[in-house]
Amino acid sequence: MKINTPYYLIDEKKLLRNLQIIQQVQQLSGARSVLALKCFSTWCVFDLMREYMAGTTSSSLYEARLGFEKFGKETHAYCVGYSQADILAVAEFADKIIFNSVSQLDQYYDTVKSAKLGLRVNPGFSHSHFDLADPARKYSRLGVTDRAALAEQLPRLSGLMFHYNCENDDFAAFSEQLDLIGDSYGDFLQALEWVSLGGGLYFTQAGYPLDKFSQKLADFADRFNIQVYLEPGESAITGCTELVTSVVDIVHNEMDIAIVDASVEAHMLDLLIYRLAAKMETTGPGRHTYMVAGRSCLAGDVFGTFDFAEPLAIGSQIRFADAAGYTMVKKNWFNGLQMPAIAVRRLDGTIEVVRQFTYPDFLNNLS
Known part of the structure; x- marks a missing residue:
């Protein structure tokens, strides 16, 4: 078939390879994977992707709505800064609403308190090759850094999100940092239902130790009696x-x-x-x-x-x-x-x- 250039050509067989790995990790570890729409929102292949993934996660109202309408399943809504109109709209369809700051949670809690709420945590470390993409960079606005403030909010929350990886294909580094999260925030996690470890983990790359990765996730979930989520973007479509x-x-x-x-x-x-x-x-x-x-x-x-x-x-x-x-x-x-x-x-x-x-x-x- 001749198509006039330029065009993007998505190959479902190559996409399927990634999705099957994601499914394998879900089966071995119990961790659920939700597609990061900020990376890939081309919904013409969502019929295939939804067979292998638990839902979607977003960075804005429109992404969250797209995930709800075109992907279905679980819809996680996160945004660095919601407006009043955003939060009213998101509350109509999101399964989980994740706030970036305590101040946003305070501002909108009464509006969304019937939903499952989460806070993004900035653990103070990350794995990123670029300062531009480093969520733990100096003066970062991404996530809560104050442990005392976070502890005060636990009764309002059902989960936490840690998004601290970018292009991390190093299992040893992932393992070490996950241990740091467990040691630093384990007492919080034991009081909650779920935790998202974000995206940026290149576990669909050839040669990645999937068995060790899956076991690490399963052990973490068992240790804190918590549902683990991953947010693959590029790992889903690379x-x-x-x-x-x-x-x-x-x-x-x-x-x-x-x-x-x-x-x-x-x-x-x-x-x-x-x-x-x-x-x-x-x-x-x-x-x-x-x-x-x-x-x-x-x-x-x-x-x-x-x-x-x-x-x-x-x-x-x-x-x-x-x-x-x-x-x-x-x-x-x-x-x-x-x-x-x-x-x-x-x-x-x-x-x-x-x-x-x-x-x-x-x-x-x-x-």
């Missing part, structure tokens, strides 16, 4: 999606530069934010080196430098791998560039174009 582009021009300025019909700024923004290069599964040994760049006017709109087995030409297709997490949720209309379509290769191999974006979408994005 490696399952490509951004498919075509070369529209090739220029030379000390090196060959291939310009494609997509943009890092508009379509894979996280690469620009964290100054990372795109991934490309199909590049191997090659004699033809090109910088691959986007077609926005931003000078630094560059996907990376890659080696190709054959020379590129106008119309050559370039596929960027691992293009699901923090991509479609951040895509934007910068420069008015055509938005990539969204396509899915279903489990039976058929490809379905589920969404195409046109000029009216651009027009209606603003007013």
Whole structure:
């Protein structure tokens, strides 16, 4: 099936591999996994994902509503700062409402006290490769740091959330930090029903010690008689999606530069934010080196430098791998560039174009 580029292509068979690992961990550990919508909200594959996950978790009212309406099952609502309108809306459908601060809990407790409530805790440590994403960075606003203030709120709560990982594929580090949480907050956890350990754990990566990971979670749950939740985002969707582009021009300025019909700024923004290069599964040994760049006017709109087995030409297709997490949720209309379509290769191999974006979408994005 020929689809006009650019487009995101989600492969359900690759997605299924991650989901089966998530299900395995749930079965071995008893920990429930809820999809982090801030990473991936493309609901055309939710029918498949809901078979393997317990529900969704959110960072805003709209994400929480999307999870409730399109995913179903458990709906966890978290936000760094709720407004009065937000909390009234969330209270209509969320199974769990998690506050970022004691002040927000105080402000809205009377409104939502019939729901299962939680507080985010900042344990003062984290696992992050980037200061930008470090929830325990200096002056962090993310979560409660005051143990005495937290203790006072326990009668109002049914659970706590600890979100302190980012791209953590190190089981030993995870294990050590989970022990720290148990030692520091165990007396609180024993008085509660559930605890979320957040996301950022790369346990679906090849070679990750799933048996040890699952046993660690099960032991933690048993120790404190508590239901454990995980919030996988990238672990759920890593490696399952490509951004498919075509070369529209090739220029030379000390090196060959291939310009494609997509943009890092508009379509894979996280690469620009964290100054990372795109991934490309199909590049191997090659004699033809090109910088691959986007077609926005931003000078630094560059996907990376890659080696190709054959020379590129106008119309050559370039596929960027691992293009699901923090991509479609951040895509934007910068420069008015055509938005990539969204396509899915279903489990039976058929490809379905589920969404195409046109000029009216651009027009209606603003007013």
